[in-house]
Amino acid sequence: MAEGSALEPPFWKRKTLGEMTREEWESLCDGCGKCCLLKLEDWDTAEVSYTSIACRGLDLQTCRCKFYSRRKSEVHDCIVLTPKMVEKFTWLPGTCAYRLIAEGKDLEDWHPLVSGDPESVHAAGISVRGRATPEKAAGDELEDFIVDWPK
Numbered sequence: 001m002a003e004g005s006a007l008e009p010p011f012w013k014r015k016t017l018g019e020m021t022r023e024e025w026e027s028l029c030d031g032c033g034k035c036c037l038l039k040l041e042d043w044d045t046a047e048v049s050y051t052s053i054a055c056r057g058l059d060l061q062t063c064r065c066k067f068y069s070r071r072k073s074e075v076h077d078c079i080v081l082t083p084k085m086v087e088k089f090t091w092l093p094g095t096c097a098y099r100l101i102a103e104g105k106d107l108e109d110w111h112p113l114v115s116g117d118p119e120s121v122h123a124a125g126i127s128v129r130g131r132a133t134p135e136k137a138a139g140d141e142l143e144d145f146i147v148d149w150p151k
């Protein structure tokens with residue numbers, strides 16, 4: 001069921017990221033899996049490029065982390081998002097709910113909190129389902145896998 005009612009706007013319209021409960025914060029993730037693609041950062045410009053290669057922790061069907069609760073210990077460079085990092089969210093995909101809310105924007109119709117359906121992010125073609133490269137299948141040259149679609 002979608003969030004909110006005729007009487008009260010949904011929490012993401014009423015609260016800042018820092019005001020959200022843990023449950024609300026977690027539910028904001030649309031499950032696209034795009035932030036779990038390997039990325040390259042330009043040393044000079046700090047520009048981030050996404051590759052199609054998925055972190056080994058990403059389930060390519062559900063687009064969710066296989067070991068979410070212990071992700072930092074499994075993958076040491078996994079970035080655990082927190083409200084304090086809001087100003088650094090510019091590297092996140094433009095569709096990411098954390099970035100959208102941080103920039104004062106609303107969620108899209110396909111977001112599961114709006115649609116009430118966790119599959120809507122996949123049906124809308126927003127997630128990595130069907131287009132991510134398994135880490136094992138990738139070669140050494142990450143540059144060969146740079147793609148624009150995650151942004």
Ligand code: SF4
Binds near residue numbers: 035036
């Ligand atoms: S990009 Fe944002 S919405 Fe998508 S999986 Fe990552 S944190 Fe969740």
Ligand code: SF4
Binds near residue numbers: 036066068075
């Ligand atoms: S370990 Fe981190 S980057 Fe890797 S799939 Fe899990 S949440 Fe994503």
